[in-house]
Amino acid sequence: GEAPAAAGAGGGDLEGEAPAAAGADLADADEDNQRSPLAGGTETDVRLEEQESGLVRKLGLLGTVNPLAQREYQALQxxxxxxxxxxxxxxxxxxxxxxxxxxxxxxxxxxxxxxxxxxxxxxxxxxxxxxxxxxxxxxxxxxxxxxxxxxxxxxxxxxxxxxxxxxxxxxxxxxxxxxxxxxxxxxxPSPFYVLDEVEASLDDVNLRRFLDLLTDLGRTSQLLVVSHQKRTMEIAGTLYGITMRGDGVSRVLSERMADRDPDDRSSSNGSKPSRIPVTTSAGRSRRD
Structure with missing residues (x-):
């Protein structure tokens, strides 16, 4: 009768020791895995460490992260x-x-x-x-x-x-x-022309040719000619003279040539000049 009881007691002890042994084996395996290198050996570990160091340097070069960067980007966009x-x-x-x-x-x-x-x-x-x-x-x-x-x-x-x-x-x-x-x-062509002493340097022969052209132009246009030439004044329809009195005040003298006696309007060679619509100003002179 005592033999089965002893056998039963011995079996209970084996069942309690089995889980403890299994836990110890798992702990030893985890410790071994932490101490062992990754797949590929030591070279892989060194390469990964170098990449990690490079990434850390690049991250450091970026500086401090600006939380307003996105808002600034939108404004700039x-x-x-x-x-x-x-x-x-x-x-x-x-x-x-x-x-x-x-x-x-x-x-x-x-x-x-x-x-x-x-x-x-x-x-x-x-x-x-x-x-x-x-x-x-x-x-x-x-x-x-x-x-x-x-x-x-x-x-x-x-x-x-x-x-x-x-x-x-x-x-x-x-x-x-x-x-x-x-x-x-x-x-x-234009209806009005102003000529300022354009014939001042012409001699008598060239002046006569110029006056012929001026006569032709005066048939279709009004001319205002500033001149000191007497022959130019002779073909004018109206004369305006600007003179200065002794007190320094200018005075305008005008005369319509068509109202003068024909004999007085004859030219120096005896011929009567043709009347054209030319208004001639004799320029300014000082009266002594």
Whole structure:
């Protein structure tokens, strides 16, 4: 009867020792795993440590994290979009202005080309009237670029081979300039002109030719001529003289030439000058 009881007592002790042994084995396995390297050996551990150190350095270079960075980014993005829209508006305006400039340039080419053609033709007709037997013309320095071209005046008085204005005398240059001026008047007429002592340097022969052109121009336009030439005053319809009295006050004297006696209006050579609508001012002089 005592043998089974002993056997039973011995079996209970074995059952209590089994869980304890199993727990001890698991603890030893975890400790072994913590001490053992990862899969791949020691080289893998070294490489991972280097990568970790690199990431730590990069994170340090970033500095302190700005909590307002996202809000600042949104503000800058809105500013960028606004400036982008403004830039596009400027580009659009530039394209529109370029089209306007091109249209204006084309209009200038057309108007200038037509005006130059008319003035050049009128100059070819006017020059021989001031220089009988002479030849003159207007030429463009760059006909292919009407926006930047210049205009040269070629004048060849009778008996001379020169064409450059710098080689002409003072009277010839003045007469050539008058020819250009009257060519412009003829090509693009105006109802009113003002001439200020344009014939001051002309001799009697050239003055007579100038007055012939002035007479023709006066038939279609009103002229106001400032002159000290008596022959110019003789063809005027009205004379205005500016004089200064002894007290320094200027005085205007006027006289309508058409109201004078025809004998008094005769020229020095006995011929009666033609009346044209020319108003002549005799300039200012001091009365002693």
């Amino acid at each position: 809105e500013r960028h979009e606004f400036l982008s829209d403004q830039l596009e508006d400027l580009r659009s305006s530039r394209r529109d202005l370029t089209k306007v400039v091109e249209a204006v340039d084309e209009r200038i080419r057309d108007v200038f080309g037509a005006a130059f053609t008319d003035v050049a033709a009128a100059f070819t007709e006017t020059f021989p009237r001031l220089f009988p037997g002479g030849d003159g013309r207007l030429v463009l320095t760059d006909p292919a670029d009407l926006l930047n071209t210049g205009v040269e005046v070629e004048a060849r008085p009778p008996g001379k081979r020169v064409k450059r204005l710098s080689l002409l005398s003072g009277g010839e240059r003045s007469l050539t300039a008058l020819a250009v001026l009257f060519a412009i008047f003829k090509a693009r």
